[in-house]
Amino acid sequence: MQLEYPPIYSFPPLYTRQPNKIIRTKQIESWITIILDLASKNKLWTISKDGTIENSLNIFQNNDIGRSVPPLFIVEIMKIMFTNGQLVSKSDKKSDFDSDLSNEFYILWKPIESWGSLILEWFETSNKMNQVVTLYELGEGDESIGWEFHEMPAPLLVKSLKNLVSRNRCTLIKDENDKYIAMKVI
Amino acid sequence: MGQKGSKIKITETDRAVLELKRSKDEIHKFTKRTDQLISSERSELKNLMKENPRNYKENTKVRFLLKRIHYQEHLLERASDQLINLENMVSTVEFKLIEAHFLKGIQNGNELLKKLNREFKNLDEILDDVQEQIAYQNEIDETLSHSLAGVNDYEEEIDRELDRLNKEVNPEQTIKLPSTEGLASLPEPVHKEDLKDGMPSQKVEKVPGTEAVLLS
Incomplete structure (x- = not known):
């Protein structure tokens, strides 16, 4: 490096x-x-x-x-x-x-609330509101390239999304192994 | 949006879309991995060729590597096709969802319109009723105006009686009156005949009235 x-x-x-x-x-x-x-x-x-x-x-x-x-x-x-x-x-x-x-x-070079807001902004600008989006899509997908949270580790993404959950803007979805895999933001 | 207590619901379609997206993610991961694999194998191939600049064509490992790369590229191509397919699928599903929303909106609107139209059903009845009420109102008005006319008559009577009383209480006025009457008396008979029949009769009525007062 x-x-x-x-x-x-x-x-x-x-x-x-x-x-x-x-x-x-x-x-x-x-x-x-x-x-x-x-x-x-x-x-x-x-x-x-x-x-x-x-x-x-x-x-x-x-x-x-x-x-x-x-x-x-x-x-x-x-x-x-x-x-x-x-x-x-x-x-x-x-x-x-x-x-x-x-x-x-x-x-966290940005407070967790700011990460949440940034993710929310992505959802708004890329027209993903009210849709199911996978964690992978959010963090590694081609559509988030160029956003600061791109390649953010999934657990940290979940932490940021939980901030959105507490703001009543997001629901996290777990898979069959009780692991967070997707979310829906409104 | 954003209100407390409003939980975002995950519907069946959401789950279905999620499954689609998960497979999409898998393919995306695969393409990423294959991409890396191809580039690393390519550099390996180049290294091998650099090491054996003369007999690289006979080197089985070189041949094997190149074949592998070709195969991987073939896979990658197929994977990206599938990825595009899945992406199209996802967007189609999402659009269908919007269409479903649209349909629901139309249905709701139709339902509402029906309901409102049903309310207009007894319009004729209501209009008839209104007509009836108007007629009745007119009747009432007429009756009222009649009785009002009666009141007018009564007031005329009162006026007359007051005049009579006035004559009684202030006799000087009656003394003064002859002088004016005397002046008017000359043209009066001419007028009386020329005017309608009602006028003289009124005069006639007045005359007995004064007499009655005098009598009492």
Whole structure:
């Protein structure tokens, strides 16, 4: 993966937990911006608890300058992202950061409500209202190419759609194995 | 839309469309996979040819690979045909659903029209009734106007009586009257004869009236 990083990514103090609280807040903000930007530009959806994005790249480890963020500080950053709603658990069960067992999170560079709205917009513009649409069609189909949610992992799509369900705009349909496979949006 | 409590229903047709779409998705997945397979096999083939630039035509693996690629391409073509078929099917079904909606709308409209027309059925009866009522109203009006005429007569009587009383109460006026009557008396007889018969009779009526007052 050839990824582009902002200049601050090569700034060594970024990798040391800053003792001053105000500076540390800024530092964590920078980290969050780096992660969310990187994820949205390259469509990276998952991050594990130790900061490995899409099972291949540890964002907190910079080999170019030979620096890495200490694990405890990684947890601190991830925890803040979790409470900000910028990370969401992979499992369906609602849980807090520490008790989450899935060990992997989805990166939400957009809040879940915005994803829901974007999907709703797709339904409206592509004339799919009041029709059954499969999850595959929504996420992988040719008709959603060019939309930001294209190639979004199916469970995350379901999470976004559940937001639409709570807004009474959507019904999810399960298959015979009790797995979500389709939806109908009005 | 969007109101609380309004659950979106999944109908039988929705389920059927879903099945169609699922098979469509399967084919879509298949074409994607085959596409990838073909491109990877092509690059493999090229590599093999690069490795054996002289005897690649005799290499069974090269031949096999190319055959495989052709076969996969053939499959891909068929799959995309099927995909188009299914897509057409889905859109046809969706259009049919809209047509069904249209039919339902027409039926509802027809039903409503029938109902409304049924209400017009006793139109004749109502019109007759209205006519009757109008006639009756006219009758009432006539009767009323009659009785009103009666009231008028009565008022004339009152006027006359008041005149009489006036003469009684204010005798000076009666004294003054002769002078005016005297002036008018000359043309009066001429008028009386020229005018309708009713006029003199009225005068005649008045004359006994005054007498009656005098008598009482």
